[in-house]
Amino acid sequence: MSERRTDAPAKLQVFRYRPSDGRIQAVIGDLDETLRSTDLVAYASDALSSETFVCHAVANDDEAVADELCFIPQGDHCDILSMRTRGWKRHHGDHRRSLVEILNTLAAAVACGKLRILDAEETRTESGAGDVLQEIAIADSGTLARARDAVQHALELSGIDADTCQRTTLCVSEALTNILLHGGGHGAMTVRRLPGRVRIVVADEGPGLNFLNWIEPPAIGGQASMGYGFKIILDNLDAVALHTCPEGTTLLLDRVVD
Amino acid sequence: MLSTSVAPGPAPTVFLSGEMDLDCADTLREAVAEAGRGAEAVVLDFSGVSFIDSSGTGIFVRLCLDLRSQGTPLAARNLTPAVRGVFDMLRVRDLVGEEVFPD
Numbered sequence: 001m002s003e004r005r006t007d008a009p010a011k012l013q014v015f016r017y018r019p020s021d022g023r024i025q026a027v028i029g030d031l032d033e034t035l036r037s038t039d040l041v042a043y044a045s046d047a048l049s050s051e052t053f054v055c056h057a058v059a060n061d062d063e064a065v066a067d068e069l070c071f072i073p074q075g076d077h078c079d080i081l082s083m084r085t086r087g088w089k090r091h092h093g094d095h096r097r098s099l100v101e102i103l104n105t106l107a108a109a110v111a112c113g114k115l116r117i118l119d120a121e122e123t124r125t126e127s128g129a130g131d132v133l134q135e136i137a138i139a140d141s142g143t144l145a146r147a148r149d150a151v152q153h154a155l156e157l158s159g160i161d162a163d164t165c166q167r168t169t170l171c172v173s174e175a176l177t178n179i180l181l182h183g184g185g186h187g188a189m190t191v192r193r194l195p196g197r198v199r200i201v202v203a204d205e206g207p208g209l210n211f212l213n214w215i216e217p218p219a220i221g222g223q224a225s226m227g228y229g230f231k232i233i234l235d236n237l238d239a240v241a242l243h244t245c246p247e248g249t250t251l252l253l254d255r256v257v258d
Numbered sequence: 259m260l261s262t263s264v265a266p267g268p269a270p271t272v273f274l275s276g277e278m279d280l281d282c283a284d285t286l287r288e289a290v291a292e293a294g295r296g297a298e299a300v301v302l303d304f305s306g307v308s309f310i311d312s313s314g315t316g317i318f319v320r321l322c323l324d325l326r327s328q329g330t331p332l333a334a335r336n337l338t339p340a341v342r343g344v345f346d347m348l349r350v351r352d353l354v355g356e357e358v359f360p361d
Contacts, residue, residue, distance in 0.1 A: 141281035
């Protein structure tokens with residue numbers, strides 16, 4: 001993964017609290033002892049009982065403490081997004097987005113049900129659901145068009161209109177480009193048919209999503225930025241699920257069909 | 259895959275045809291560099307572009323800014339709905355300026 005120079009490193013972690021077992025599970029990143037488990041449980045319980053999305057800005061006198069914590073009730077559990085910005089702020093006239101904006105985009109997508117953050121077991125189950133329509137290895141930029149064609153073909157067979165089809169292939173292109181630029185350079189795309197939907201599974205064995213790559217707009221560096229690519233994905237698909245860890249990243253891109 | 263052809267002149271037009279993604283970078287840069295050599299301006303005609311993503315957009319914006327810094331303005335014409343939609347999503351007009359889009 002290309003390292004981007006920045007004034008301050010940042011980190012996104014996702015945890016899950018289930019009242020049924022009373023524990024905090026790390027879904028993305030490690031559960032850090034500097035985030036007090038009792039605080040997380042208390043805030044998560046509040047969010048669940050009030051059925052309300054809760055955001056806490058945390059003073060970071062100690063740099064190890066998260067700047068923002070979002071608690072998102074999900075019925076039987078609460079998802080917790082933690083963003084450490086370590087004081088990184090957008091300067092006047094700076095086109096880069098603030099990390100808090102990125103967190104808010106993610107948290108809002110989780111809160112409205114557009115984005116699900118999966119753990120490893122959920123990813124294995126959901127990646128294997130339905131019938132395989134197409135499998136394509138992604139190894140270089142020359143495979144992007146072939147992969148888009150495969151998705152378009154599957155969607156056309158499902159009776160999807162041309163505009164929806166085009167928006168879906170755009171999202172697939174963004175996800176696959178991320179593999180080439182940041183996900184180790186190779187991976188796989190599988191198109192699957194599930195009841196009522198077409199699911200495109202995009203997986204790599206790269207080092208995991210680096211959310212610092214999401215800051216820059218694509219035009220500045222002349223290359224794609226998964227930050228904007230990911231926003232395109234969230235804005236244009238019916239449902240998205242994400243699992244990322246140091247061993248790889250998997251995205252499930254769902255298009256509802258009749 | 260992207261293919262290009264050039265109508266020469268003081269402000270040559272580079273006609274783009276096909277798909278603009280990460281794969282188009284070299285093709286587009288070479289075509290624009292050649293067309294822009296000694297030119298007063300360069301026009302990119304998007305009427306044949308059926309697909310563009312954020313990588314293709316990034317390459318276009320980079321070219322735009324690079325040519326401008328060399329004193330050669332670039333204009334984009336005949337944007338297809340697919341291109342216009344992605345440019346709007348990525349706020350390309352804010353990045354390169356309205357003057358790039360004389361249509």
